[in-house]
Amino acid sequence: MKVKVSRKAHFNAAHRLYRKDWEDTKNTEVFGKCNNPNFHGHNYEMIVSVTGEIDPETGFVMDMKVLKDLIKEEIEDYLDHKNLNIEVEEFKTLNPTAENIAVVIWKRLRPNVQDTHELEVVLFETPRNYVTFSG
Amino acid sequence: MKVKVSRKAHFNAAHRLYRKDWEDTKNTEVFGKCNNPNFHGHNYEMIVSVTGEIDPETGFVMDMKVLKDLIKEEIEDYLDHKNLNIEVEEFKTLNPTAENIAVVIWKRLRPNVQDTHELEVVLFETPRNYVTFSG
Amino acid sequence: MKVKVSRKAHFNAAHRLYRKDWEDTKNTEVFGKCNNPNFHGHNYEMIVSVTGEIDPETGFVMDMKVLKDLIKEEIEDYLDHKNLNIEVEEFKTLNPTAENIAVVIWKRLRPNVQDTHELEVVLFETPRNYVTFSG
Amino acid sequence: MKVKVSRKAHFNAAHRLYRKDWEDTKNTEVFGKCNNPNFHGHNYEMIVSVTGEIDPETGFVMDMKVLKDLIKEEIEDYLDHKNLNIEVEEFKTLNPTAENIAVVIWKRLRPNVQDTHELEVVLFETPRNYVTFSG
Amino acid sequence: MKVKVSRKAHFNAAHRLYRKDWEDTKNTEVFGKCNNPNFHGHNYEMIVSVTGEIDPETGFVMDMKVLKDLIKEEIEDYLDHKNLNIEVEEFKTLNPTAENIAVVIWKRLRPNVQDTHELEVVLFETPRNYVTFSG
Amino acid sequence: MKVKVSRKAHFNAAHRLYRKDWEDTKNTEVFGKCNNPNFHGHNYEMIVSVTGEIDPETGFVMDMKVLKDLIKEEIEDYLDHKNLNIEVEEFKTLNPTAENIAVVIWKRLRPNVQDTHELEVVLFETPRNYVTFSG
Numbered sequence: 001m002k003v004k005v006s007r008k009a010h011f012n013a014a015h016r017l018y019r020k021d022w023e024d025t026k027n028t029e030v031f032g033k034c035n036n037p038n039f040h041g042h043n044y045e046m047i048v049s050v051t052g053e054i055d056p057e058t059g060f061v062m063d064m065k066v067l068k069d070l071i072k073e074e075i076e077d078y079l080d081h082k083n084l085n086i087e088v089e090e091f092k093t094l095n096p097t098a099e100n101i102a103v104v105i106w107k108r109l110r111p112n113v114q115d116t117h118e119l120e121v122v123l124f125e126t127p128r129n130y131v132t133f134s135g
Numbered sequence: 136m137k138v139k140v141s142r143k144a145h146f147n148a149a150h151r152l153y154r155k156d157w158e159d160t161k162n163t164e165v166f167g168k169c170n171n172p173n174f175h176g177h178n179y180e181m182i183v184s185v186t187g188e189i190d191p192e193t194g195f196v197m198d199m200k201v202l203k204d205l206i207k208e209e210i211e212d213y214l215d216h217k218n219l220n221i222e223v224e225e226f227k228t229l230n231p232t233a234e235n236i237a238v239v240i241w242k243r244l245r246p247n248v249q250d251t252h253e254l255e256v257v258l259f260e261t262p263r264n265y266v267t268f269s270g
Numbered sequence: 271m272k273v274k275v276s277r278k279a280h281f282n283a284a285h286r287l288y289r290k291d292w293e294d295t296k297n298t299e300v301f302g303k304c305n306n307p308n309f310h311g312h313n314y315e316m317i318v319s320v321t322g323e324i325d326p327e328t329g330f331v332m333d334m335k336v337l338k339d340l341i342k343e344e345i346e347d348y349l350d351h352k353n354l355n356i357e358v359e360e361f362k363t364l365n366p367t368a369e370n371i372a373v374v375i376w377k378r379l380r381p382n383v384q385d386t387h388e389l390e391v392v393l394f395e396t397p398r399n400y401v402t403f404s405g
Numbered sequence: 406m407k408v409k410v411s412r413k414a415h416f417n418a419a420h421r422l423y424r425k426d427w428e429d430t431k432n433t434e435v436f437g438k439c440n441n442p443n444f445h446g447h448n449y450e451m452i453v454s455v456t457g458e459i460d461p462e463t464g465f466v467m468d469m470k471v472l473k474d475l476i477k478e479e480i481e482d483y484l485d486h487k488n489l490n491i492e493v494e495e496f497k498t499l500n501p502t503a504e505n506i507a508v509v510i511w512k513r514l515r516p517n518v519q520d521t522h523e524l525e526v527v528l529f530e531t532p533r534n535y536v537t538f539s540g
Numbered sequence: 541m542k543v544k545v546s547r548k549a550h551f552n553a554a555h556r557l558y559r560k561d562w563e564d565t566k567n568t569e570v571f572g573k574c575n576n577p578n579f580h581g582h583n584y585e586m587i588v589s590v591t592g593e594i595d596p597e598t599g600f601v602m603d604m605k606v607l608k609d610l611i612k613e614e615i616e617d618y619l620d621h622k623n624l625n626i627e628v629e630e631f632k633t634l635n636p637t638a639e640n641i642a643v644v645i646w647k648r649l650r651p652n653v654q655d656t657h658e659l660e661v662v663l664f665e666t667p668r669n670y671v672t673f674s675g
Numbered sequence: 676m677k678v679k680v681s682r683k684a685h686f687n688a689a690h691r692l693y694r695k696d697w698e699d700t701k702n703t704e705v706f707g708k709c710n711n712p713n714f715h716g717h718n719y720e721m722i723v724s725v726t727g728e729i730d731p732e733t734g735f736v737m738d739m740k741v742l743k744d745l746i747k748e749e750i751e752d753y754l755d756h757k758n759l760n761i762e763v764e765e766f767k768t769l770n771p772t773a774e775n776i777a778v779v780i781w782k783r784l785r786p787n788v789q790d791t792h793e794l795e796v797v798l799f800e801t802p803r804n805y806v807t808f809s810g
Contacts, residue, residue, distance in 0.1 A: 007263065013716060038758035041716005083714050096464075103408070127720070139537040143532070168350065174353050175282050198435075275806045492576075
């Protein structure tokens with residue numbers, strides 16, 4: 001009886017796509033408008049999913065309230081209203097593309113989710129663009 | 136040429152999360168506000184998906200009209216505007232968590248879907264919480 | 271420079287449509303499935319809007335954070351995970367139709383919003399049915 | 406570090422479900438209203454997903470701008486505001502069900518996506534009906 | 541206690557924008573791709589709203605079930621899976637723009653809604669384009 | 676025959692809420708996390724509506740294609756992927772709250788819309804917060 005439980009959450013942040021070790025022209029060529037040195041930003045919407053057996057006692061795979069609080073503490077409090085490039089440790093050396101942000105979110109949540117459970121992170125950069133990472 | 140066809144549907148119901156064999160304090164500790172003895176309720180939104188080969192004659196995996204009617208007869212008519220704990224056979228002995236409701240829906244639909252086809256049920260308890268069961 | 275600022279919020283509740291002073295047959299005739307004596311329920315989604323002049327100092331009509339907290343204290347904490355008919359004062363003598371719930375929400379918020387500002391409440395009973403009340 | 410990147414897009418088209426080699430009565434029996442010889446139509450909404458390793462240089466699996474332009478050139482320009490049965494080569498001999506349209510879209514995109522990447526097409530025929538094809 | 545009650549509904553149809561009394565070049569110049577003589581189509585999504593006093597007996601402005609059935613009989617059954625230009629009386633001499641379709645829907649509903657109630661029709665031609673008509 | 680036609684559009688931007696003439700402590704007290712000196716950002720989603728008589732020749736209030744292009748030229752090209760505080764003339768001396776951004780958008784569009792038509796701008800700062808300005 002494996003079920004996947006999913007919870008939506010969100011944060012707002014500024015970012016800029018570029019590599020410090022590339023020249024400006026190359027950054028602009030590869031990242032276009034996303035390389036604006038003054039930053040731009042997004043409402044990032046997330047879906048965090050945990051897959052596992054239903055606990056026959058509670059009927060839960062994982063208490064949604066616990067999952068909600070975990071996302072708040074590990075992700076929302078850490079990323080909300082931040083400048084990802086300047087203020088978030090992981091992105092000081094990593095380009096904050098949607099792909100990389102999803103991986104960072106996954107890595108921060110993984111140790112807090114039961115070992116036997118699978119974890120998936122969907123990250124919407126805009127309502128039209130999103131990425132999915134499952135480890 | 137395996138394709139997954141998906142159909143949205145919905146029902147409204149009241150429920151309460153608790154175990155009859157637990158004391159009130161334990162039920163409240165585990166289920167919080169969801170243990171309200173006077174019940175609360177949800178607009179449950181479902182996505183039912185059937186995966187199989189495209190029938191080369193019709194171009195359908197399964198006629199959407201047939202799937203729509205099946206969901207109406209087996210799920211909507213059975214659960215809509217009901218009190219899940221009191222009025223639905225399965226939940227007289229089973230806690231009506233989103234996980235368990237998804238499993239019950241899947242079990243009611245499975246015998247009505249062609250054997251060679253896979254079946255998946257996604258159940259939104261709220262626009263922010265949902266579960267997925269594929270058997 | 272009159273601007274309308276709008277904030278979404280939500281609560282889940284059980285209810286039943288009926289009049290105590292009507293006989294069962296009349297209640298069923300008028301309210302159909304919504305008269306189920308065991309209750310059913312909804313995810314109520316709200317949009318609360320406040321219209322007024324932009325404060326030239328802050329650039330706000332009303333601080334969204336203040337509006338969010340007000341909705342939480344006056345509406346979400348009051349109605350979430352409740353049985354409207356049994357547990358909410360106003361509906362002990364008032365049928366909890368979407369129309370009446372919207373009016374009750376509006377009346378609870380009105381004294382907390384600046385006199386010179388207009389107030390509007392949109393209440394979704396389902397994603398397909400909603401009502402609007404502006405006083 | 407396999408990530409799936411997804412991009413939404415859309416086109417509007419007219420179509421009719423029927424087989425030229427069937428008699429009218431059989432077409433109506435199988436395809437119902439969708440067999441209207443004067444056509445009906447839809448706003449088709451698509452989600453195109455590409456799964457692959459994150460390029461450590463750019464942080465991209467695939468540049469979303471490139472994916473967006475590819476969908477525009479290969480799908481939107483080809484299908485938008487068209488009568489699928491009359492004007493689209495593939496559907497001159499193939500019934501334009503959602504299933505078959507998804508397969509046609511997938512086949513048009515596949516040669517333009519890196520070999521090592523997986524491709525998935527989700528096609529919404531209406532907001533309530535959709536299909537998924539992954540090859 | 542004036543409240544506006546709103547109900548969503550939908551139909552799919554083919555159409556073509558053009559004037560019979562204009563030459564092809566002028567039709568193409570003004571209506572672009574929408575002038576395709578082979579037709580294209582849309583999923584039209586509607587929101588029908590009725591505004592009036594709450595009936596103190598029932599707590600309803602208008603029974604949503606009655607409104608739903610009215611929309612089905614007058615609009616969905618009349619327009620769904622139709623070619624608007626060929627099969628719908630009103631559009632034999634009227635260009636089926638979103639604006640004109642909204643007016644036609646409003647005129648068909650108006651005689652069926654209580655005189656003292658106001659009527660509004662919102663018609664989405666696509667999820668990105670819509671029109672509103674209130675008489 | 677007055678109809679309101681509405682078109683959705685969007686842009687992404689970074690911003691910071693603060694007044695240069697206030698001290699840091701006051702800015703933080705009033706604007707909270709939104710005062711982050713390193714900026715944060717949003718996916719701004721807009722709905723631009725124009726209300727006027729239906730042109731009996733075309734059946735349009737305003738050609739949606741023209742409205743779409745106008746929004747692109749005047750708003751999307753001007754604000755997309757920008758830092759509002761640093762790079763947008765109007766916000767060098769004006770706090771870029773949702774209210775003020777909506778007014779700026781309205782003022783940029785107004786001269787380009789026919790005098791006899793009314794103009795309304797709805798601006799979503801997040802999917803949960805939005806503002807409406809009609810002049």
